[in-house]
Amino acid sequence: MLKTKDILDEKDKRLRLISDEVVFPLSDKDKKAIDDMIEYLRDSQIESIAEERNLRPGMGMAAIQLGIKKRYFVIVHEVTEEDDIEQKFDTYIIVNPKVLSHSEEMIAAEVGEGCLSVNRETEGYVKRYARIKVSGYDIEGNKIVIRAREELAIAFQHELDHLDGILFTDKLTDDISNVRTI
Ligand code: NI
Numbered sequence: 773m774l775k776t777k778d779i780l781d782e783k784d785k786r787l788r789l790i791s792d793e794v795v796f797p798l799s800d801k802d803k804k805a806i807d808d809m810i811e812y813l814r815d816s817q818i819e820s821i822a823e824e825r826n827l828r829p830g831m832g833m834a835a836i837q838l839g840i841k842k843r844y845f846v847i848v849h850e851v852t853e854e855d856d857i858e859q860k861f862d863t864y865i866i867v868n869p870k871v872l873s874h875s876e877e878m879i880a881a882e883v884g885e886g887c888l889s890v891n892r893e894t895e896g897y898v899k900r901y902a903r904i905k906v907s908g909y910d911i912e913g914n915k916i917v918i919r920a921r922e923e924l925a926i927a928f929q930h931e932l933d934h935l936d937g938i939l940f941t942d943k944l945t946d947d948i949s950n951v952r953t954i
Contacts, residue, residue: 774808776828779837779888787889788937791836791843794867796913805840806911809833810863813848818859830888832927834934837889843868845931849924864918869908869932872917874901881926882953885940896944899951900929922954 780787794802816827834845844867852859880897903921906928910916920928930940 773825774812774838776826776888779833780839782887782890782939782941784889786839786841787836787934787939789836789841790937791834791841791935794842794844794909796867796909798867798911798913802835802840802842802844803911805835805838806844806846806865809835809838809846810848810865813846814861814863817848817850817861828888828891830886832931833888834931836934836937843935845869845934847924847927847931849927864928865911866906866908866916866918867911867913869906869928869935871932872905872907874905875903877902878951879922879926879954880948880951881923885926885930887930887940890939890941894941894944896946897948897951897953898926898930898940898943899945899948900926902952904928906932926954 813830813833815821815825816829822829831849832847835842847864849862850859851862878899879902880899884894885898904925905919907917
């Protein structure tokens, strides 16, 4: 089971590396890492489990955050609706992702962004495309295309940046003219 301390901190230079394209088939180590990432992200968003396991809440994690210099990431997006009895999540795993297209419209998270590797308060907004279309591969190597909007689009762009050694703190700004906050 992944622990919070297994996730690299922003001071770790490995987070600045450009990750390598994955050659299929995925190794057992990569498959295990993906399973661990899914479990961590899911558990971290369920309050009782997060408390018990001492997890910081997060919805996305890139391989490099575990020191694995490969182009893949996992997003576990909560989609619970009001009348659901249990929390519900959509899980996205994407290998070798590429942005196919994006909206003109820009958005920013009103509360700011967070990152499991950035364990401090930050000030400012991060401008992101409101909608993006991403292609890539699933864990078996089948081609996939994912359309993401709003919060999910922000998460995808945040994780895509990790693959190129970019942290959201590099992009913090107070200027949100022509940006819709969500
Ligand atoms: Ni992050």
